[in-house]
Amino acid sequence: MEATPTLPALHYLNNGYGLKSWLLTKDHKRIAILYLISISVFFFLGGLMALLIRLELATPEADLLSSDTYNKAFTLHGVIMVFFFLIPSIPATLGNFFIPMMVGAKDLAFPRINLLSWYIYLVGGIFTFYALAAGGVDTGWTFYTPYSAAVSNTHVIATALGVFIAGFSSILTGLNFVVTIHRMRAPGMTWFRLPLFVWAHYATSLIQILGTPVIAITMLMVFVERAFGFGIFDPARGGDPVLFQHLFWFYSHPAVYIMILPALGVMSELIAAFSRKKVFGYSFVAFSSLAIAVFSFIVWAHHMFVAGISVYSAMVFSFLSFSVAIPSAVKVFNWTATLYKASISFETPMLYAYGFMGLFTFGGLTGLILATLGTDVHLHDTYFVVAHFHYIMVGGAIMGYLGGLHYWWPKMVGRMYNEFLSRIAAILVFVGFNLTFFPQFVLGYLGMPRRYHMYPPEFQVLNVLSSAGASVLGLGYVLPLLYLLYSLKKGAVAGPNPWGAAGLEWRTSSPPPTENFPITPRVTTEAYEFEPQMAPEFKLV
Amino acid sequence: MEQQKEASTLGMWTFLLTEILFFGGLFMAYMLYRIWYHDAFAAASRTLDLRWGGLNTVVLIASSLTMALGVRSAQLNRRKPLLLWLLATVVLGSVFLGVKVIEYSDKFEHHHVPGPNFVWESHEAAPAGEHQLGGGGPVTEPGRAASESAGHAPAASNPQFQQWTQIYFSLYFTMTGLHALHMIVGIVLMSVIAWMAWMGRFDDHYYTPVEMSGLYWHFVDIVWIYLFPLLYLIDRS
Amino acid sequence: MSHIASVKSYVTIFLILMVMTTITVAVAFVHLGFFNKVVAVGIATFKATLVILYFMHVKYSSRLTKLVVVSGFFFLLILLGLTMADYGSRAWIPVPPTLE
Helix, strand or coil: CCCCCCCCCCCCCCCCCCHHHHHCCCCHHHHHHHHHHHHHHHHHHHHHHHHHHHHHCCCCCCCCCCHHHHHHHHHHHHHHHHHHHHHHHHHHHHHHHHHHHHHCCCCCCCHHHHHHHHHHHHHHHHHHHHHHHCCCCCCCCCCCCCHHHHHCCCCHHHHHHHHHHHHHHHHHHHHHHHHHHHHCCCCCCCHHHCCHHHHHHHHHHHHHHHHHHHHHHHHHHHHHHHHHCCCCCCHHHCCCHHHHHHHHHHHHHHHHHHHHHHHHHHHHHHHHHHHCCCCCCHHHHHHHHHHHHHHHHHCHHHHCCCCCCCHHHHHHHHHHHHHHHHHHHHHHHHHHHHHCCCCCCCCHHHHHHHHHHHHHHHHHHHHHHHHCHHHHHHHCCEHHHHHHHHHHHHHHHHHHHHHHHHHHHHHHHCECCCHHHHHHHHHHHHHHHHHHHHHHHHHHHHCCECCCCCCCHHHHHHHHHHHHHHHHHHHHHHHHHHHHHHHHHHCCECCCCCCCCCCHHHHCCCCCCCCCCCCCCCCCCCCCCCCHHHCHHHCCC | CHHHHHHHHHHHHHHHHHHHHHHHHHHHHHHHHHHHCHHHHHHHHCCCCHHHHHHHHHHHHHHHHHHHHHHHHHHCCCHHHHHHHHHHHHHHHHHHHHHHHHHHHHHHHCCCCCCCCCCCCCCCCCCCCCCCHHHCCCCCCCCCCCCCCCCCCCCCCCHHHHHHHHHHHHHHHHHHHHHHHHHHHHHHHHHHHHHHHHCCCCCCCCCHHHHHHHHHHHHHHHHHHHHHHHHHCCCCC | CCCCCCHHHHHHHHHHHHHHHHHHHHHHCCCCCHHHHHHHHHHHHHHHHHHHHHHCCHHHCCHHHHHHHHHHHHHHHHHHHHHHHHHHHCCCCCCCCCCC
């Protein structure tokens, strides 16, 4: 129908060259790219830690790393992956890039604060790098006291400060999104015409705003306890370690929803685009994001069932934890209903979406097993927990991130990647993931504790399977790095809307101009209104 | 302009929301330990000078008044009064900090700063027969029913009592220290706003920075409104 | 905030705050047991409410602003309340005796 697409002459990437134009940019799209590069660095660093862990665990004996080094490896794996990869991942890259476009604005509400949040993130990262280089930290990413505050002789302060500082980056991103979504929508863009990706990020931002300050103050308290000898959590000085856990998990449980909600938002976009149908039950899905955000704040003590909390409160938290599964299930049902009788296809982003649906559902169900007070007593601190949260965070969040990255890549850089390689990578990720983490459910059920680098020999087969899976998974992650970078110069030019998708971001060029839209859009249609005539010509297969 | 003002207002309130939760964590820790170690907390609190605390409360609330009047002047495009009210706010805030320096030095002298040099000497008779909830924190079981009246209150010279007063002071310094840090930021902020006002940057159509800084200042005042009774007025009867 | 309050209204609020501060200090010298805490926090909350409504103009602000303020305190109450629910209910079911 159209001639071969060409790149626009002027867009956000070539609008100004040089380091200063990037490091002092106010353009949300450039900031998103800056974040993309930084979180990728942290991802591979955290992945390196995972490699060490899985290498060690391939044999039952402690033969690769000393106990202390192993403790440092899993601590840094957790700290880096949670605070420096997962929490910023989708919001700071895809969210930063697309929320202004999806609401029809030129930029976020506070562009300079957006840039500031990236610098703050980097400073937090530097503290963590320092901790890593200077010898590591071995408290576990959970920093439980009194070990972290009084006993450990590793670099707790540097890491705690790194987390504290990175938290402000998260808060500022959330603040920016909330104000943008409330105040910067284009004419005609009512709340219920917003893409579900925006709803998901709004909910995520609420959690970031309300929850992150509590871990910030908790890290600060650990810092003063270590640095000045204040005794707030140390039982030897009258303090209560369980208080630390209450404060820590008050944030860290909602934090896991910071990690998954954006991916749930991506999922809605992918499912709509690749089934060419608007999402079934739009308002249910929108409200379920808000429900998840609110509910996430009243379930935290399910991480503490065996820490010494009262049985009554444990029962209450167990019951509440069941309820938080409901809105997640609502989403999965609505996506399934969307796929029903739709024209579905199997491009790479959609492969990630299918994988997500299966793995997220499975991981979520295992969460219910852990939420059940009786079974949790047996499974707490075993590999069952490890498998559960990796199903959600890797099988869910990371696959959502990769799916979104592949979906919006042509929009961000103007070029397509190699579809064959990308599908191979998606399959490798799926297969590698399951091989890595499914055996861990069995291991946990059989009683293998987490954070141990030696185990009884009868667990070896499952551990070897897991480690083998990890190598496949690792390969699946390295491939996109290669073909995506390659596509920057050599990929086919994508044009404004290679997928034939609906949404304001597809109405402008690829890559978009700095101001996003040449003229302010005026919105008259509901979300996901697909135009039938765009379908066949733009299919890639 | 209007949209920008709405955006800034929402942004500042959202930021203050994070501050509520930020201080909130400390209030949580405080609340728990005050219930557990009530007598120790009460005794430690009595070593704070109520006159300084009271003065600071009056000073800070007064500074909120001057701040509010400053915003009002900005709304009415009265540059000189705006400047004067802002400077008054800065002065009052500085007085607050000055008093805090006095209080902190006093605590240093009495070895009430937690850490290796902490020493607790009570000059009060140990409150005999008064029961503490559960007999006190995690070292003894807090699970013991509250109805089990302790009957024995640890003597003030009891090392456990010392520990518990140290926890009070840990929280005292962390909470007031964090508050003081916020005050310093506020004073710097107000000085910048005052400079901007002096340069004629504001009029009755644009005074958003004045108003936003005002919101921040009032918030810091509110934190102190809670800190004062909680830290200074535990039990002075 | 197009509503411009009068100087008189601000000074009135200030004076009320001063009176409440005096009352708070005075009550601290009276032994009311548990109610000392209630009065102290209650008066502080009343003072904070005045500052929020009048000095911070929330009385004349949008519904969204009011919602933001309320939700902040609401989630703080969840932190305080649910945590204390744990500590408070520990005494209800005693720890089972050990097997020795």
